[in-house]
Amino acid sequence: DAGVIQSPRHEVTEMGQEVTLRCKPISGHNSLFWYRQTMMRGLELLIYFNNNVPIDDSGMPEDRFSAKMPNASFSTLKIQPSEPRDSAVYFCASSLRGGLSTNEKLFFGSGTQLSVL
């Protein structure tokens, strides 16, 4: 399997523009997670899906952020409008069963480096 695939790897945009980050989880995985990583705050969970349904979006910073998972093989994280403080690395991760398993393992994509000027 190719692993978790994220695109783009790098995104540079101007303040106020819409940004869309994309993620393809590992085939067969039932859970998908979006994280944001910054030097100041470390790795923060934004939202996670189980069987394409959003389970917890309490980590989404504000209404400018939205995430969708229209099917089991694709998810997007959108920021509209973007602001300089959104600059960070955004990671997507997936896991197999989606919960209640002591053997549940998390697999990460390579991340999207977002810079908002």
Added chain:
Amino acid sequence: KQEVTQIPAALSVPEGENLVLNCSFTDSAIYNLQWFRQDPGKGLTSLLLIQSSQREQTSGRLNASLDKSSGRSTLYIAASQPGDSATYLCAVFYGQNFVFGPGTRLSVLP
């Protein structure tokens, strides 16, 4: 609140030393704990997973232990090498969500 902390925040050692990284968690109702490695500008790579019923796991020069009752895990790296230089993060799985620690930045000097 489920919180995960890691000490030290940074560590610098000469090549060949054995070292220990620490991870603590406030809620002991865990399903498992994972240790990850992150190289600069890269994603997170899973190193070891310890299930809640296990006490330790080993992979090569890495050994991770788990003490659920005290809310602690340690990652032991034997005979450290410059290639071990990276940030090491622990993550606790609580049945649906994973809670991450802030990481320990390790530098192994040749």
